[in-house]
Amino acid sequence: MELKTLTFLVVGATFALYIAIAFLSRASTTAQFYVAGKGIHPVLNGMATAADWMSAASFISMAGLIAFLGYDASVYLMGWTGGYVLLALLLAPYLRKFGKFTVPEFIGDRFYSKAARLVAVICLITASVTYVIGQMKGVGVAFGRFLEVPFEIGVLVGMAIVFIYAVMGGMKGITYTQIAQYCVLIFAYTVPAIFIALNLTGNPIPQLGLGSSMADGSGVHLLDKLDQIVTDLGFAAYTAQKGTTLNIFLLTLSLMIGTAGLPHVIVRFFTVPKVSDARISAGWALVFIAILYTTAPAVGAMARLNLMNTIQHGDVGAADGNLVYEERPSWFKNWETTGLLKFEDKNGDGRIQYYNDKNEAFATKAASFGWKGNEMVKVDRDIMVLANPEIANLPNWVIALVAAGGLAAALSTAAGLLLAISSAVSHDLIKGMFAPDISEKKELLASRIAMAGAIVVAGYLGMNPPGFAAQVVALAFGLAASSIFPALMMGIFNKKMNREGAIVGMLTGLLSTLIYIFWFKGWFFVPGTEMAANTPANWFMGISPESFGAVGALLNFIAATIVSKVTTAPPEHIQHLVEEIRVPRGAAEAVDH
Amino acid sequence: MSEQFSRAAYWTANLKLMALCLSIWFVVSYLFGIILVDQLNAISIGGYELGFWFAQQGSMYVFVVLIFFYAARMNKLDKKFDVHED
Numbered sequence: 194m195e196l197k198t199l200t201f202l203v204v205g206a207t208f209a210l211y212i213a214i215a216f217l218s219r220a221s222t223t224a225q226f227y228v229a230g231k232g233i234h235p236v237l238n239g240m241a242t243a244a245d246w247m248s249a250a251s252f253i254s255m256a257g258l259i260a261f262l263g264y265d266a267s268v269y270l271m272g273w274t275g276g277y278v279l280l281a282l283l284l285a286p287y288l289r290k291f292g293k294f295t296v297p298e299f300i301g302d303r304f305y306s307k308a309a310r311l312v313a314v315i316c317l318i319t320a321s322v323t324y325v326i327g328q329m330k331g332v333g334v335a336f337g338r339f340l341e342v343p344f345e346i347g348v349l350v351g352m353a354i355v356f357i358y359a360v361m362g363g364m365k366g367i368t369y370t371q372i373a374q375y376c377v378l379i380f381a382y383t384v385p386a387i388f389i390a391l392n393l394t395g396n397p398i399p400q401l402g403l404g405s406s407m408a409d410g411s412g413v414h415l416l417d418k419l420d421q422i423v424t425d426l427g428f429a430a431y432t433a434q435k436g437t438t439l440n441i442f443l444l445t446l447s448l449m450i451g452t453a454g455l456p457h458v459i460v461r462f463f464t465v466p467k468v469s470d471a472r473i474s475a476g477w478a479l480v481f482i483a484i485l486y487t488t489a490p491a492v493g494a495m496a497r498l499n500l501m502n503t504i505q506h507g508d509v510g511a512a513d514g515n516l517v518y519e520e521r522p523s524w525f526k527n528w529e530t531t532g533l534l535k536f537e538d539k540n541g542d543g544r545i546q547y548y549n550d551k552n553e554a555f556a557t558k559a560a561s562f563g564w565k566g567n568e569m570v571k572v573d574r575d576i577m578v579l580a581n582p583e584i585a586n587l588p589n590w591v592i593a594l595v596a597a598g599g600l601a602a603a604l605s606t607a608a609g610l611l612l613a614i615s616s617a618v619s620h621d622l623i624k625g626m627f628a629p630d631i632s633e634k635k636e637l638l639a640s641r642i643a644m645a646g647a648i649v650v651a652g653y654l655g656m657n658p659p660g661f662a663a664q665v666v667a668l669a670f671g672l673a674a675s676s677i678f679p680a681l682m683m684g685i686f687n688k689k690m691n692r693e694g695a696i697v698g699m700l701t702g703l704l705s706t707l708i709y710i711f712w713f714k715g716w717f718f719v720p721g722t723e724m725a726a727n728t729p730a731n732w733f734m735g736i737s738p739e740s741f742g743a744v745g746a747l748l749n750f751i752a753a754t755i756v757s758k759v760t761t762a763p764p765e766h767i768q769h770l771v772e773e774i775r776v777p778r779g780a781a782e783a784v785d786h
Numbered sequence: 787m788s789e790q791f792s793r794a795a796y797w798t799a800n801l802k803l804m805a806l807c808l809s810i811w812f813v814v815s816y817l818f819g820i821i822l823v824d825q826l827n828a829i830s831i832g833g834y835e836l837g838f839w840f841a842q843q844g845s846m847y848v849f850v851v852l853i854f855f856y857a858a859r860m861n862k863l864d865k866k867f868d869v870h871e872d
Contacts, residue, residue, distance in 0.1 A: 259842075264823075267841035271815045274846045278811045281853045282804050286860075400843060404832040414833030432838045434823060442820050467871050469861055476853035483846045490842040775797055776869040 196589045200339050203593040204600060207377050208354055211370045211604075215358030218366045223637050226363030227294040227616050228463040233368055235470040239477025241368045242461045244375035244601070245609035246273075246452075246482060248324075249331025250665070251489075252378060252602035257574030259493030260500075263431035266493070268444045274479060274486055275445070276452025279678075281475030284453060285462040287685045289471035290774045294463065295613075296456040296677065297621045303684040304695040305767055307626060312699050314617050316676045317456045320669040321610045321617075322654070324457075325647075326662040328607035329655025332600060338531060338579065339596035345656055351604060352652040359608050360644050364464060367608045374601035379484055381598025384591055385581045386488045389495050392585055399491035419494055422501045425509045426548040427555025431494065437735050447742035451670030454678030457613035468777035496577040499584050504547045504569070510562045515544040524583035528576055535571035540564060547572075611651060615643035660718035667710050667739045675702035675745025683753055688771045690753060693760040698753025706745035710738040796867035800860065807856050815845040 220226040233241070251273070259266040291299050297317060301310025329348055336347025358366040383399075390402030394415055406412050420430045429435055452458065461478075462471045503522065507514030518536060528534045536545060540563055547569040550556045579599075582591045619640035624631050631639070654662065661668060676699045683690040683698070711717065713727040725731040727738065736744065762768075773779065818826055819841035826837035834843070864870035 264838055264841060267819060267838075270842055271819055271845050274849055275811065275815055278807070278849050278852055282807060282856055401832075403843075404834040404839070406833060416833050416835070416838070432827070432835055438820060442816060445815065445820065469857070469864065469871065472857040472860060473854070476850065476857055479846075479850050479853055483850055487843055487846055772793065775800075776793060777864055777871050778869045780871055 196592060197340065199589050200593040200596050203590070203597045204340070207373075207597045207601065210373055211354060212357055214369045214373060215361050215366050218358075218362045218369045220361070220363040220365045220637075223294070223620075223633050223640065225365045226637055226640050227612075227620060228460070229363075229365040229368050231292075231464055231466055233464040233466075235465050235474035236477050237372055238368070238461060238465050238470075238474045239479075240375045240481050241371035242458065242474070242478035243481035243485075244371040244378065244605035245461055246458055246478070246606070247378065247485060247602055248606040249328055249335070249599060249603035251485065252382065252599050253331065253335075253575050253578050255486075256489045256492040256496065257577035259490055260497040260577045261574055262435075263429070263494075264433060265435050265441065266490075268441055268448065270486055270490065272445045272448025273452055274482060276449040277475050277479040277482070279449060279453040280458070280462070281472055281479075284459060284681055284685070285471040285475050286468045286777070287774045288459060288681070289462055289465065290468050290777060290780045292463075292780060294460075295616050295620050296459050296681070297617060298625065300677075300680055300684065300695070301621070301625065303767065303770065304680075304690075304692045305764065306692040306696065309680075309692060309696050309699070310621060310625060312696065312703070313677065313680065314621050316672045316699075316703060317617050318614055320455065320672045320677075321457060321614045322651070323661055323665055323668045325607055325610040325614070325651045326654045326658055327665050328603045328610065329651050330658060330662070331603035332607070333655060335596060335599040335603065339593075339599075348652055348655050351600070351607070352648050355604060355608050355611065356645065356648050359611055359648070360641050363640065363644070364460075364612055367612055368464060370608065371605045374605040375481060377594075377601040378598040378605075379481070381591075381594040381601075382485055382492075382578075383488055384594065385585060385587055386492050386495075388587055388591075389499070389581060389585045390491060393495055393498065399488045399495075403491040403494055415498065416494065419498050419501075422498065422505070426501070426505065427552035427559070428549045431497070437729075440729075440735050440737055440740050443736055443740040443743045447674050447740050447746075448666075448670055450678045450746055451674035451742050454673035454676075454681065455669070456617075456673075456677065457609040459681075460613060460616070461609070468780045492581065493577060496581055496584070500572070500577075501547070503584075504545050509548075510558075515546055517544050519543065521545070522584075524580050527583065528580050533571070533573035533576045533579075534569070537568055537570045539566045539568050545569065607651065611644060611647045614647045615640055618643040618647070660715075660720065664710070664714065664718060667714065671706045671710060671739070671742040671745065672703065674742030675706040675749055676700075679746050679749040679753070683750070685771065685774065687754075687757075688768050689757060689762050691757045691760055691763040694753040694755075694757030697756040698749040701752040702745040702749030705748050706741050709733075709741045709745075713738050792867050793869070796863060796869055799863050799867070803856065803859055803863070807852050810848065810852060814840060814848040819845050 224230050297310045297313035300313040332351030333344040333347040336342040337344050358370050386399040387397050390399040391397045394402040394405040395408040396402040396405045406414055424430050465471050465474050504516050545568055546564045548567055550567045623639050624636050680695055680699050712724045715722040823837035827835035829836040
């Protein structure tokens with residue numbers, strides 16, 4: 194069957210499945226809409242959390258990031274998994290015991306302050322909106338590449354699908370769809386990886402293959418071979434560290450505490466029946482995430498090796514060492530038409546030279562071979578996952594599956610974020626501030642309208658992405674790390690933390706991080722308004738804007754502690770509340786919110 | 787044992803367990819994967835340099851084990867101090 198027809202069939206079948214699930218899991222109460230009635234089994238919640246967490250970026254872009262950054266990409270691997278340890282130990286069980294619906298609600302109740310709740314809502318909405326734009330864009334791009342559907346139509350189809358299950362089912366519908374989406378995406382990710390590992394190393398398990406010898410009989414380890422191939426062409430060694438240790442350390446820490454502080458992830462742990470379930474569920478979530486995250490380094494390294502070997506198939510500098518452009522494989526041609534690969538024959542020899550011409554020492558040597566600059570003028574990193582099945586000569590149904598997997602990753606994350614946004618609007622703003630006496634029926638209606646509105650806004654911004662959309666890592670993780678995470682932690686672990694301390698702390702973390710990001714990336718990301726060029730030489734102590742969240746969090750802790758010491762202690766009933774959330778018993782009552 | 791006293795003891799036990807788990811969390815990622823990565827790369831396991839392995843594989847495996855270990859130990863503590871659910 195033709196690839197496009199097959200892709201339509203596979204994607205269509207998964208969409209039909211999501212809609213069927215939506216009809217089976219409609220929400221009829223606010224508890225079902227916000228937290229799926231707190232009745233989700235911890236293993237299933239773990240699976241839903243994994244789908245919720247792993248976005249279009251994790252599925253499509255991460256392996257490519259690893260392929261080109263090598264060791265330095267470890268920050269994403271450790272940062273986006275290590276946060277779950279913090280979540281399981283420091284936040285999830287206590288917030289589950291608290292037993293309400295949203296993250297800002299906890300902050301508002303714990304710090305007996307509507308202002309604190311409002312600050313939390315602002316952080317939540319900014320972080321989630323930034324994040325969701327990328328998912329909507331991802332849906333459009335996936336449709337465009339695999340089904341040759343115009344970008345806008347792709348986004349509209351994605352919006353319609355999310356609309357059906359998120360507006361009808363709320364958290365309940367989203368949870369069961371996410372479980373199905375996890376199965377689709379993990380299957381789509383691991384199948385090509387297994388074939389490629391088998392092909393290159395003879396070991397079908399990618400995690401082991403990455404540490405094995407090449408299957409070509411040379412007995413050379415795969416990573417040693419990769420290091421040699423890239424350094425022979427003037428690139429930095431794959432396994433070597435390129436960034437500074439301080440920046441790598443802080444970026445990892447910012448991503449970890451940012452992960453633990455992202456409201457759309459935290460709220461998933463409100464859906465399990467018991468406090469002990471919240472702990473174990475975080476473990477299951479990480480198991481399901483780690484299946485993809487430990488495969489990604491193998492996919493990245495092996496794809497880079499395949500790419501380099503295809504182009505430089507003989508000795509560096511030998512007359513016939515480079516691929517003749519006219520003899521390029523079909524996947525190369527396919528991805529050239531999408532613009533993700535671009536070749537320019539600078540020295541007119543009809544062969545492709547792909548090397549690091551920024552490395553002066555090697556560029557001089559290359560000139561002696563008659564090379565006149567790197568001829569692979571564009572190698573988009575996303576290609577590492579997207580072209581993988583074709584590079585490994587896998588059947589068409591695997592390629593169709595990758596399309597469905599990418600869409601599942603984008604849709605599941607989008608739905609989780611949209612729920613966080615709409616519950617912040619209907620529960621924290623409408624019910625919490627403007628209309629406290631609203632009936633449950635009306636609140637449920639408000640939450641559905643808020644969800645529909647959030648989908649429309651996200652879709653519009655996905656089609657017309659503003660400047661901040663590309664800054665997901667800096668903005669979403671920076672805000673979650675510097676304001677939400679410390680506020681939650683102090684709310685649980687410091688009984689004496691009061692309203693004044695929490696508000697001043699959150700604002701200190703929020704503003705210091707925002708100002709640092711804007712300083713180097715422009716005020717509100719408007720190009721040309723940056724105060725200093727975004728280069729390592731200008732950064733304070735070599736700390737990149739993406740890594741600043743951890744520093745913002747530290748400033749938050751310090752400011753909050755000082756202010757809370759000089760102002761009055763929180764009232765007795767609040768201190769009692771903190772004691773209550775620290776013990777699991779009694780969580781059952783909280784179900785009847 | 788009064789309830790007040792028992793709860794305080796439960797919380798202290800929990801904090802101790804947390805400190806242990808977070809130390810391991812720090813050691814495998816920040817210490818082995820980042821700070822000592824060059825020194826550990828002198829050692830190889832299979833085709834992996836050890837520091838690189840911790841950064842791109844090992845730390846994640848340890849994270850998973852840590853959460854299950856913590857959850858299991860907390861279930862025991864919940865029962866021991868009689869604060870468990872149902």
